[in-house]
Amino acid sequence: MEKYCTNHPFSEAHWYCKKCQTSYCFPCVEKKGFKFTKDDKHVHICPTCKRMVEWTGIGHVSDNVVIATTKALFFPLSPFALIVVVTLYCVGMLFSNNMYINECLFALIWAAIGSYAMTVLDHTIQGRNVTPPFTAVPVPDLFNHVLSVFKQSMIYLFTAVLFFGAMSINNPPLAYAILFIAALIFPLGIMKSLASGSYRSFFDLSSFNKIFMKTGLEYLVIMILFVPVIAIFHLMTVIQPALAVSLACYLMIAIYRLMGQMILKCHVELNYPLNYENFKARYSLETMHGFKA
Ligand SMILES: [Zn+2]
Ligand SMILES: [Zn+2]
Structure with a gap:
């Protein structure tokens, strides 16, 4: 070919x-x-x-890994995405000593991050190169979009709580193990779930070898970018919460852009039906x- x-x-x-x-x-x-x-x-x-x-x-005409990765890292700095990142930084300034308000605020921020990141991925696999506007999700798709974001968020939240828990009982080795395993399976899990349209394929690691061989470096980059996202609660205690959430937002947009590019590159391996x-x-x-x- x-x-x-x-x-x-x-x-x-x-x-x-x-x-x-x-x-x-x-x-x-x-x-x-x-x-x-x-x-x-x-x-x-x-x-x-x-x-x-x-x-x-x-797949055979996709950008090479260095170009694809560089583009994805700059992607969150283009118009709409940058507005989301900056807005979340401002909203993050509202974190206070009130636990109840903080929890609601975090849920709100996370919903915005997850839903924009998912829209970025959808745009990417439809072959679009610009950051999606805020009205990008058509109203009839809104419910499925929210449901999909919710399912993924639960997986993130569960892992983030596990990591934070391990850190707070002073067991860093356990925390790092959780971090590593999560960063390793998340990209494949999410790509498979989205390609097949069912979250039951999240833990199906069957074509891991093929995908990893084909995307290698790109997969590793995503794994590294995932680390601060999974460690978000810990990160918020180390740096300013507003900075932590806007960093997580930047990373999630870059990660989902890269995952979208990987779905395009591996659409055959993932059985994803690309629309020509x-x-x-x-x-x-x-x-x-x-x-x-
Ligand atoms: Zn021709
Ligand atoms: Zn012919």
């Missing part, structure tokens, strides 16, 4: 014809309205032999290079 189209050397190839053994870009394949099954409303055919071409996904229509505009000749085929 070639990275670029046979006819357009500057255009990434997303289709492959087995018969001609040729790779094509979006403008090259012909889209035919043809009802195969209920879900498959159209097929794409080879411009040469007129047989069906295969969608090769986008989402990538059509992004990779078409006009948008990528400013000229027509």
Whole structure:
């Protein structure tokens, strides 16, 4: 499978014809309205032999790990994301000696972090490169979005409490073990849950090897970024709470951006059904290079 189209050397190839053994870009394949099954409303055919071409996904054209990671680390500093981070810093200033208010405040802050991070991931796997605006989640999807954020938050909260507990009974080795195991399984667990649409796959570690081999360094970066997030309650006792929550927000946006990129890269291994229509505009000749085929 070639990275670029046979006819357009500057255009990434997303289709492959087995018969001609040729790779094509979006403008090259012909889209035919043809009802195969209920879900498959159209097929794409080879411009040469007129047989069906295969969608090769986008895993083979993803950014390399250094570029992808650098971009993801700067991602939370772009407009909407930065507003979220700064706002949460300001809200974090309201932490006081009142435990009751603090708990409510933390729940509120965490809900905002989790829900924005999830929106970032959704945007990423739809092939979008800008930070999502606050109205990014369509109203009909709102319930599922909130439910998904809630389920993930419970997993985070449970782990964070375990870590904090181990730290407060002066058992750092246990705390670090919790931290390490959580950082190791969280990225895969979340990616699998989102790819399959069910949180039952969270602890299914079956394709860990394949994913880790393919993403290696990127996976390690996510693990490291996860450490302060899982240690959030401990972090809040070490540094200013407002700083801790805004740092957690920055990290969560970067982590979810990276996880989104990893889902795109490993969509085959994760069985995630990528929608080619989402990538059509992004990779078409006009948008990528400013000229027509
Ligand atoms: Zn082409
Ligand atoms: Zn062909």
